Amino acid sequence: MKFLKWILIVFAVLGILFFFVVSPYMRTQTKKHSPEQTVTYDKNGLDLSVNYSSPSKKDRIIFGELVPYDVVWRTGANEPTTFSTKTDIKIEGKNLPAGTYSLWTRPSRQSWSVIFNKNIPTWGVSILSGGKETTRIIEEDLIEVEIPTEQTSETIENFTIDFDMQHELYMLMSWDRTLVKVPISK
Known part of the structure; x- marks a missing residue:
């Protein structure tokens, strides 16, 4: 005893x-x-921010190897990426209420599924899985949209998220030779 x-x-x-x-x-x-980055967009009645960790390519093959195809990715490194909006918005036509969400993706060769989840876990992957499984709670998914990928003309060394306003607002995610443009509207 x-x-x-x-x-x-x-x-x-x-x-x-x-x-x-x-x-x-x-x-x-x-x-x-994989340093922490924050990007914001505060124009046209929108107040958006994304907080993520930015890993480097370091001569690795990113999509299909480091980030496997057709498997949910924490979309960066370390803690899950968070997306915040102070107003109700639409992502690819689907309603996203004001709030803060974890942002997950499922990359494939021709498109990415972009997932906004109501739960924000403290770390993006499970330690017990050796980093192979995310800590995302599937039942907390609020919206999921399918976005086609584009090839970039140059290699992007660090995973980057940014906002770009052309004829409409996009959240851009880019790394290696891949670019994903997620449309955002009011």
């Missing part, structure tokens, strides 16, 4: 150390390689 008590104490101490020491250290280290 005394032995079991000591084992429980040891596991409790290890859990506390992991939560307060190892986990914050790991987050700090991973952000050195």
Whole structure:
């Protein structure tokens, strides 16, 4: 009985150390390689922001290898990417109420599924899966849209999200030689 008590104490101490020491250290280290970025759009009655971590290509094959095709991706690195809007908007014609959402994608060769989810987990992938499974709660998906991909003329070294206003507003996601333009309207 005394032995079991000591084992429980040891596991409790290890859990506390992991939560307060190892986990914050790991987050700090991973952000050195995939720095946090925030992009905003505040015009035409819209107030939007996206917070994400921006990994680098580093001579790797990105889509189809590092980011597998037809598998949900946390859309960046580290914590899940978040998308915030202060007003109700439409994404590809589908209603997205004002709020903050986690943003997930499912890249394929010709298009990406772009998913806005009501739940924002603390980390984008599960540690127990070795980073192969996301922490997305499927039942919390609010909208999902299919967006065709475009090829870029030059290689983009860092995963980038930005806003671009041409004849309509787009949220752009680009990396390697791939560009996705998500239409946003009121």
